[in-house]
Amino acid sequence: xxxxxxxxxxxxxxxxxxxxxxxxxxxxxxxxxxxxxxxxxxxxxxxxxxxxxxxxxxxxxxxxxxxxxxxxxxxxxxxxxxxxxxxxxxxxxxxxxxxxxxxxxxxxxxxxxxxxxxxxxxxxxxxxxxxxxxxxxxxxxxxxxxxxxxxxxxxxxxxxxxxxxxxxxxxxxxxxxxxxxxxxxxxxxxxxxxxxxxxxxxxxxxxxxxxxxxxxxxxxxxxxxxxxxxxxxxxxxxxxxxxxxxxxxxxxxxxxxxxxxxxxxxxxxxxxxxxxxxxxxxxxxxxxxxxxxxxxxxxxxxxxxxxxxxxxxxxxxxxxxxxxxxxxxxxxxxxxxxxxxxxxxxxxxxxxxxxxxxxxxxxxxxxxxxxxxxxxxxx
Numbered sequence: 060x061x062x063x064x065x066x067x068x069x070x071x072x073x074x075x076x077x078x079x080x081x082x083x084x085x086x087x088x089x090x091x092x093x094x095x096x097x098x099x100x101x102x103x104x105x106x107x108x109x110x111x112x113x114x115x116x117x118x119x120x121x122x123x124x125x126x127x128x129x130x131x132x133x134x135x136x137x138x139x140x141x142x143x144x145x146x147x148x149x150x151x152x153x154x155x156x157x158x159x160x161x162x163x164x165x166x167x168x169x170x171x172x173x174x175x176x177x178x179x180x181x182x183x184x185x186x187x188x189x190x191x192x193x194x195x196x197x198x199x200x201x202x203x204x205x206x207x208x209x210x211x212x213x214x215x216x217x218x219x220x221x222x223x224x225x226x227x228x229x230x231x232x233x234x235x236x237x238x239x240x241x242x243x244x245x246x247x248x249x250x251x252x253x254x255x256x257x258x259x260x261x262x263x264x265x266x267x268x269x270x271x272x273x274x275x276x277x278x279x280x281x282x283x284x285x286x287x288x289x290x291x292x293x294x295x296x297x298x299x300x301x302x303x304x305x306x307x308x309x310x311x312x313x314x315x316x317x318x319x320x321x322x323x324x325x326x327x328x329x330x331x332x333x334x335x336x337x338x339x340x341x342x343x344x345x346x347x348x349x350x351x352x353x354x355x356x357x358x359x360x361x362x363x364x365x366x367x368x369x370x371x372x373x374x375x376x377x378x379x380x381x382x383x384x385x386x387x388x389x390x391x392x393x394x395x396x397x398x399x400x401x402x403x404x405x406x407x408x409x410x411x412x413x414x415x416x417x418x419x420x421x422x423x424x425x426x427x428x429x430x431x432x433x434x435x436x437x438x
Contacts, residue, residue, distance in 0.1 A: 060268070060269040060271050060274065060280075060281075060283075060284055061108045061267075061268055061269075061288070062267050062269065062280070062283045063083070063106040063108070063146065063148075063283075063285060063288075064104060064106060064148055064264065064265050064266065065081060065082075065083040065106060065146075065148045066267075066283045067247075067265035067266055067267040068081065068262075068265045070238055070242055070265075070267060070280075071234075071235070071238055071249075071262060071265050073238075074234045074235075074237055074238040074241070075230075075234050076231050076234045076235060076238070076249075076262050077231070077259075077260070077261050077262065078261065078262050078263070078265065079102075079150050079151040079152075079153055079261060079263055080097050080150065080151045081097075081148050081149060081150030081151065082097075082148070082149055083106065083146055083147070083148050083149075084131075084146070084147050084148075084149055085135075085145060085146055085147070086135070087128050087131045087132050087135065090103065090127055090128075090131035090135075090147055090149050091124075091127050091128055091131070093149040094121070094124055094127045094149055095124065097149070097151050098151070099121060099122055099123060099124050099127075099152070100120055100121060100122045100151075100152030101120075101121050101127065101149050101150060101151060101152050102118065102119070102120050102121075102148075102149075102150045102151075102152050102263075103118070103119050103121060103127070103130055103131055103134055103147055103148070103149055104117070104118045104147065104148040104150060105117030105118065105134050105137070105139060105144040105146075105147060106144070106145075106146035106147060106148055107139050107140075107142040107143075107144055107288060108142065108285070108288045109139055109140040109142055110183070111139070111140065112139060115137075115139045115140070116133075116134070116137065117134055117137065117139050117144060119133075119134065120152055121152075122152075131147060131149075134147055135147055142288060143287075145287055146285075150263075153253070153255055153261060153263060154255055154256055155251075155253045155254075155255070155263075156253070156254045156255055156256050156258075157178075157253065157254045158179075158180040158181035158251035158252070158253050159176070159177065159178050159179075159180040159218045159219075159228075159251060159252045159253070160175070160176060160177040160179065160180035160181075160184050160187070160248070160249070160250045160251065160252070161174075161176050161180075161214075161218070161228075161231070161232060161235065161248070161249045161250075161252050162174070162175050162176070162184065162246070162247060162248035162249070162250065162266075163175070163235065163236065163239055163246075163247055164245065164246045164247075165244075165245045165246070165270075166199065169199055171199050171200055171201070171202060172199070172200040172202075172206075172236075172239070173197055173198070173199045173200070174196075174197060174198040174199075174200070174214060174232075175195060175196070175197055176195075176196050176198075176214050176217055176218060176232075177194050177195050177196065177218075178194060178217065178218050179191060179194045180250055180251035180252060180253075181250065181251040181253075184250065196214065196217045198210060198213070198214060206233070206236045208229070208233065211229040211230075211232040211233045211236075212225065212226075212229045214228075214229070214232055215228035215229040215232060218252070219254070219260075221258065223258060224254060224258060224260055227259075227260040228252065228260055231249070231252065231260060231262065235247055235249065238267075239267075242267060242269055242277065242280055243269060243270045243273030243274075243276070243277055243280075244267050244268060244269055244270065245268050245269070245270050246266070246267070246268040247266065247267050247268075248264075248265070248266040248267075249262040249264060249265060249266075250264050250266070251263060251264060290305070291358065292305065292354075292355040292358050292359070293305075295351055295354060295355055296338070296351070296355055298351075299347065299348055299351040299352075300341070300348075301338060301339065301340055301341075301348065301351060301352060301355070302317065302320075302337070302338070302339040302341075303336060303337065303338045303339075303355060304336060304337040304338075305335070305336050305359065306324075306333075306334050306335055306336050306337065307333065307335070307361070308327070308332065308333030308334045308335040308336075308361070309332070309333055309335055309361055309362060309363045309364070309434045310327055310332050310333065310334055310335055310362070310363070310364050310365070310366055310430050310431065310434050311335045311336055311338070311356035311357070311359065311362040311364070311365040311366065312324065312327070312334050312335070312336055312337065312338055312356075312365075312366050312368065313338055313340060313349070313352045313353075313356065313365065313366070313367045313368070314338065314339055314340070314367075314368045314369070315339065315340055315341060315369050315370065315374060315379070316339060316341075316370065317339050319368060319370055320337050320338070320339045320368075321337075322423075323366070323368045323423075323427070324337065326423060326424065326427045327366070327427055327430070327431065329427075330424075330427050330428050330431050331431055332427070332430065332431035332434060335356065335359055335361055335362045336355075336356060336359070338352055338355065338356065340352055346381075346382045346383075346385035346386045346389070348382070349382050349383055349385075349386035350386045350389060350390050353365070353386060353390055353392065354390070357392075357393065357394070362394065363394060363395075363433070363434040363435075363436075364394060364395045364396075364397065364430050364431075364433035364434040365392065365394060365395070365396050365397070365430075366397045366399070366426060366427065366430040367383065367396070367397070367398040367399065367400075368399045368423065368426060368427075369398075369399065369400045369401075369402075370401060370402050371400065371401065371402025371403040371404065371405060371408070372402055372403065373403075374402075374403070375403045375404045375408075376400045376401070376402050376403055376404045376405045376407070376408035377404040377407040377408045377411060378404075379400065379408065380400060380407075380408035380409075380411040380412050380419070381411055383398065383412065383417075384411055384412065384414075384415045384417075387415065387417070388415075395430075395433035395434075396417070397420070397426050397429045397430040397433060398412060398417055398418070398419045398420065398426070399419065399420045399421065399422070399423055399425075399426030400412070400419040400420075400421065401421045401422075401423075405419075405421060
């Protein structure tokens, strides 16, 4: 789950990380009132869960109080990558001397937390990694000893040479690590971490991605979820306990099991197609989940065919087939459907689907090829 910048800054501030004063507002009048209270210059920052806000005109520095209504009105209601700006962070503007990047993430390949810092901040860290990899410094945390003070100081020396700034940055890095742990995050970033002409070190931006699986024990953070920032498909998937990630392709995928879902997407691309989503219905044969999956996939206008790829292990194929049959009776498909069912009780499953007027394939490659052809209009 993503939280907005203003929410991440609240979490940072609660852990002692210095951030400029700021307040989230939803109207122009509120923006003006906050600007009057904290004083100009102020930075007006759109609060949407996408990158590139600055390039899209969603972040503006305002030096005159009389300009706040116009700028706030321009940002509120604008669209950035398909999302409408409904919230605005009004933050105290600060003069910037230098910009750095500080972030940590859960490195799934190493199965450990990894730090990434760079003296080149304020830009996309991916660009720095691609064009100037020598400016990227990484440190992987050993879970047996945790993150130590000397490691924080070492990272800070990669950002600053001034002893006072190294000390301040090391303190921020330690606190960011604790905020990461306390919020069950998968990613935490400060970009940029800045210094002022007076030498002060501040986090003027904040990003946190929270592990959805840990939200049951982070109720306060769970309540930060912004439904306006999510698509109806994402909301429905969460309500039905479906693992769903939208992609840019034309073949909708309904699969049981994350590993099979990943393999399905790979095979689709191998045969020249493009997956429209990652959607794992798990081991359930519940028709309601199948209907929800169809609703989610068919809500995407790019989808031209749907592929059901089910491998019955503990889950019986005949149970899944009955779920598919019931779902199709309630909600008949309007685009081509390809079904692959194999595993436990697959013969009975094929009978159930044939009685309903559908053919179930058993070979994954054949099913994928059929789905790719269907998406191209071949069937």
